[in-house]
Amino acid sequence: MDFYAAHEDSNGRTEYIKSIINDDYTEVMIHGEHRVGYKTHQNVLHLCEGSYAARTSQSYYDWGVIAGHFGSMILLNEFLDEPTAFPLMQQQITLIEQAEDEKSSAFSIPQEAIDTVLRQGSGVQDGKYRIYLHYQQNASAKENADFLKNEYGIGGRAPVLTGTDIHEWHDGKGITLTSGKIMGPDAKIVLPWSKVQKRLGELIAADRYLSNKEKEYLPVYEQQMEERRQQLAEQAYAREILNREPTPSEKPEPPSRENAHYAFSLGDTVYLGADEYEIFSFEGGKVLLRDVSFPLFSKELARADFDRVQIGRASCRERV
Secondary structure (H helix, E strand, C coil): CHHHHHCCCHHHHHHHHHHHCCCCCEEEEECCCEEEEEEECCCEEEEEECCCCCCCEEEEEEHHHHHHHHHHHHHCCCCCCCCCCCCCHHHHHHHHHHHHHHCCCCCCCCHHHHHHHHCCCCCCCCHHHHHHHHHCCCCCHHHHHHHHHHHHCCEEECCCCCCCCEEEEECCCEEEEEEECCCCEEEEEEEEHHHHHHHHHHHHHCCCCCCHHHHHHHHHHHHHHHHHHHHHHHHHHHHHHHHCCCCCCCCCCCCCCCCCCCCCCCCCEEEECCEEEEEEEEECCEEEEEECCCCCCEEEEEHHHHHHHHHHHHHHHHHC
16 A cells, blocks of 8 residues: 555556566455455456365456556455454444435445546546646636636546446546446446545645656646647738738739840740741840741741730730
8 A cells, every 4th residue: 555655657566566466376365255366467366266176266457457456446445354343233223224314326336536536647648648637727616617628528437447347437527426237236426526626726736746757758848748749830820911902002013014024935936916936046236037838938026026026926816
């Protein structure tokens, strides 16, 4: 129990349990008549009923599960055996009368067990970090409750504590803990979001919410979230620029016809009237054109005249 109190890391607890259990095959008698035994292996613990050579049933459990069983027993005050104190006759009558008067199906679960359920987080990836960082904003109780309701959503875990019949369900009303069958539980406790947000705030203030390993990773998570926020902001700004209609002052003016410049290269096809020509050369401010239909014939124009003809053709095409 002392080791579990000082070490919350599941891996550390698992290694500790492996180290304290006898390696040899071991048998014990329960109530003087029920023989059970166990044998350790590298990755599992082998449990069986009856003698090892003539066992009637057997099971193999992962060491992490075994460590979880120990943790659940400690939380539920079931780890240490205590002698049963049988009540006197009058005490028995009083207990029966109280049970009849209450007629309640509520069951008792230690606060430490409830805290362990809350410290598991929302069950959504990185949910614990989002919850922890939200509480750093000093929001109101209602804001905290609304945040938790949205963060948890709808879902559950069965069982919520390893080796028990305690299950958890969360929805718009809060967190519900049940004991017994999932579809028809024997008893249940409902923790409304108003109470959940209050207890989570107390756990965070007492530095009991995040494990040591989670505390080490928290700065990495914050950096990742900051980079993600910057990326989303840049994407949103780019979309805004692309979708924004330019104002009249921002619309570019078309170039003046007088200053228009048309770039041509040797081999380009141009037209003079209806005749098709190929640019053969540019020499001394003159353009030499070769008739495509009659390659032996050519035409020579001053570059200024050639440019004027091409600008005029472009103007006609636009009007059409």
